[in-house]
Amino acid sequence: MNKVLKVCLCFFLIFLALIIFVPLIWTLSTSFKTPEEITSLPITFLPKNIFNLDNYIHIFAYSAFGRYLLNSFIVSGITVVVSLIVASLAGFGFAKYNFPGKDIVFFAILAILMVPFQAITVPLYLWSIRFRLIDTYQGLAMPGLVSAFGIFLMRGAIESIPNDYLDAARIDGASELRIYWRIILPSVKGSLAALAIIKFLWTWTSFFWPLIITSTDKVKVVTLGLADYTNMYFVEYNFAMAASIISIIPLMVIFIFFQKWVVKAMILSGMKG
Numbered sequence: 001m002n003k004v005l006k007v008c009l010c011f012f013l014i015f016l017a018l019i020i021f022v023p024l025i026w027t028l029s030t031s032f033k034t035p036e037e038i039t040s041l042p043i044t045f046l047p048k049n050i051f052n053l054d055n056y057i058h059i060f061a062y063s064a065f066g067r068y069l070l071n072s073f074i075v076s077g078i079t080v081v082v083s084l085i086v087a088s089l090a091g092f093g094f095a096k097y098n099f100p101g102k103d104i105v106f107f108a109i110l111a112i113l114m115v116p117f118q119a120i121t122v123p124l125y126l127w128s129i130r131f132r133l134i135d136t137y138q139g140l141a142m143p144g145l146v147s148a149f150g151i152f153l154m155r156g157a158i159e160s161i162p163n164d165y166l167d168a169a170r171i172d173g174a175s176e177l178r179i180y181w182r183i184i185l186p187s188v189k190g191s192l193a194a195l196a197i198i199k200f201l202w203t204w205t206s207f208f209w210p211l212i213i214t215s216t217d218k219v220k221v222v223t224l225g226l227a228d229y230t231n232m233y234f235v236e237y238n239f240a241m242a243a244s245i246i247s248i249i250p251l252m253v254i255f256i257f258f259q260k261w262v263v264k265a266m267i268l269s270g271m272k273g
Contacts (some may be wrong), residue, residue, distance in 0.1 A: 026045070027241050027244055027245060028241075028245055029045060029046055029047060030047075030237060030238065030241040031055055031056070031238065031241040031242040031244070031245050032047040032049065032050055032051075032052045032053075032055070033047040033048075033052070033055075033238055034047075034052070034054075034238065035236075035237070035238055038237050038238060055238045055239055055241070055242035056242045056246070058239060058242075059239055059242055059243050059246070063225070063228070064217050064220070064225070065222075065225050065243055065246070067217070067220075068220050068221055068222045068224065068225035069222050069225075069246070069247070071137075071140075071219050071220060071221050071222075072203075072204055072221040072222040072223075073250075074137055075137055075140045075141050075203060075219075075221060076199075076200050076203040076204050078137060078138075078141040078145075079141045079144040079145060079199055079200075079203045080196050080199045080200050080203070082141070082145045083144060083145055083146065083147045083150050083195070083199050084150070084192055084195060084196055084199075086145065086146050086147070086150070086151075087146075087147055087150030087151050087153070087154045087195060088154050088158075088180075088184070088185065088188070088192065089180070090151045090154070090155075091150075091151055091153070091154025091155040091156075091157065091158050092154070092158055092180055092184050094106050094151070094155045095154075095155045095156075095158035095159040095161075096158065096159075096161075096163070096166060106155070109148045109151055109152070110148065110152060112148040113148050113149060113152070117143070117208070117209070118208070121208075121209070121212065124142070124143060124209075125212055125213070128142070128213060133213070134213060134214075134215065135213070135214055135215055135216055135218055135219055136219060137219055139213045140209070140210055140213055140214070140219060140221065141203075143209055144199060144202065144203055144206075147195075147199065149198075150195050150199070153191060153194075153195055154188065154191060154192075154195070157188040157190075157191035158184060158187075158188055161183070161184065161187050161188070165183055165187075166179055166183065169182070169183055193258070197254060197258060200254070201251065201254075204222070204223075204250065204251065205223065206221075206223065207223040207224070207227075210223060210224055211224060211227075222243075222247045223247075225243060225247075226240065226243050226244060226247060229243060
């Protein structure tokens with residue numbers, strides 16, 4: 001009976017894998033097709049020429065898609081670095097220090113997690129206009145620089161560090177900043193890595209805020225670049241699929257080389273929902 005269950009489970013998992021990967025494989029196949037092949041009947045799964053790179057060449061030669069990729073890397077990098085610094089410092093403060101109103105402030109931060117981003121879009125946009133952040137990297141990165149989820153995550157991770165380590169360092173004359181740098185950060189590097197992956201994924205796939213804050217191609221990100229191939233009259237599927245494959249390569253690289261932290265990040269990000 002156990003063998004039958006294992007075989008059934010194996011086939012079930014294979015079926016789920018097909019559901020997940022077939023759309024990706026279809027996207028990859030379509031990215032090598034010509035417009036005529038895409039619209040021809042009967043539908044063909046494989047392109048006639050699997051080495052047809054015209055679609056990939058076109059999106060870089062005749063559009064600013066390369067610039068969009070660079071902008072996404074810049075914005076994601078700024079967001080990850082700043083949010084890690086802010087979240088770890090705030091988490092250190094909430095976990096290891098006592099000050100008036102500490103619990104109230106922390107629960108106020110947690111309450112931010114329950115506020116949908118769309119509810120604060122208008123004031124954020126007005127601030128962006130006031131401080132001249134429209135069409136700037138700073139404006140694109142602004143909503144992700146301070147992460148309530150990141151503070152919550154880092155507070156929990158830093159609380160697990162024994163206070164004896166910190167007290168011993170203070171007796172040896174270490175400053176609070178040195179304790180943060182030499183003891184706190186190395187002790188929570190797993191949580192930092194998971195938070196960095198979460199922030200990168202959230203920023204890289206963000207569409208709503210970049211759509212609002214950008215009005216020119218100067219700082220347009222990759223998600224907006226993908227939308228350029230769709231309009232009210234027709235969809236350039238061949239270019240859209242090629243651009244989609246290019247845009248997910250960084251995410252695939254992260255998954256391949258950081259599988260351990262990706263799994264942890266997915267578990268932790270589920271807490272946000």
